[in-house]
Amino acid sequence: MQHQTQARLLLVDDDPELCAMLSEYLSHEGYQVASVHSAQAALDVLQASPPDLIVLDIMMPGMSGLELLQQLRPRLDVPVLMLTGRGEAIDRILGLEMGADDYLSKPCHPRELSARIKAILRRCAGGNGERTEEAGAFPRRVLQADNLVLDPGQREATYDHEPLHLTSAEFNVLAYLMQHAGQVLSKEDLTRWVLHRELTAYDRAIDVHVSRLRQKLAAVAADGAERIKTVRGQGYQFVRSLA
Incomplete structure (x- = not known):
């Protein structure tokens, strides 16, 4: 498979096994993946070298994903995909209101996560694949x-x-x-x-x-x-x- 990007991803989740599984899959998809297991560790990484996209779990001990997101916006303009529990509708809305780009419910299939990541990175770059102007393609003109x-x-x-x-x-x-x-x-x-x-x-x-x-x-x-x-x-x- 040919990959158009070597985008750098940061996974922030307190489940090391899940991070390892997702990291392996996303690496095979052509991404450079780093993972941390707390919001504070994420802040340290983000200060040193911001990635192209953050996959952020909402429910973490200590500082939650929502609290981390609140600290990041608006000073850091990195797209964020939230991972939420299926019953956490309020947290999803709060996350979007705080500046997250999209959300995905856990447990999630790695293929669906990869598709969401590709979609966010594509729209951050201002394109949307092979869609044409007639089909409603993203505008190029001012x-x-x-x-x-x-x-x-x-x-x-x-x-x-x-x-x-x-x-x-x-x-x-x-x-x-x-x-x-x-x-x-x-x-x-x-x-x-x-x-x-x-x-x-x-x-x-x-x-x-x-x-x-x-x-x-x-x-x-x-x-x-x-x-x-x-x-x-x-x-x-x-x-x-x-x-």
Whole structure:
């Protein structure tokens, strides 16, 4: 198998056997993998050499994964995939609100974990595989709506020439909404094209990313006008112009 990336991953989980199993699988997938078993050990590694992506377990003794994530954001812009227990819906939402990019329930199959990692790294790079423009591919051109400007090539977002600090998932949600300004996009479509996976039951990831986007846009917009509208029962719509 040919691998396009030698991305560096950091696994943070207090289960050494699980880390060893996942590390072996992900190494065979072409990744450089390091693992630590506590949040404090993760902080030490991150200070020395930040990886390309963090796989973070929520439930750990001492400092939890949520507490670690809270310390990392916003000073460290590394994508984070959370590992959560199947019954920890509140923790998943909290993690997304704190800036995690996505989550996966434990126990997870290594192949599914690898697929999620690939999806996050792909959208961080601004691409989405072989999808075409007609199929809803990630935009390459600069997108602008009044004072809001997104440059997908440079992965930069600004409002009135001031930087907007967005996670990779937030950036891609906003870019896809702006690319289809005026259209109502379902959560199924947003999940498929932005998160590169199918929407599942009780999945709140897109809702949380949109909520965070609204908060960040409202914080910089002097008029407080809402750019992203909720169309009940259908999805979300980006307002092309507020004039």
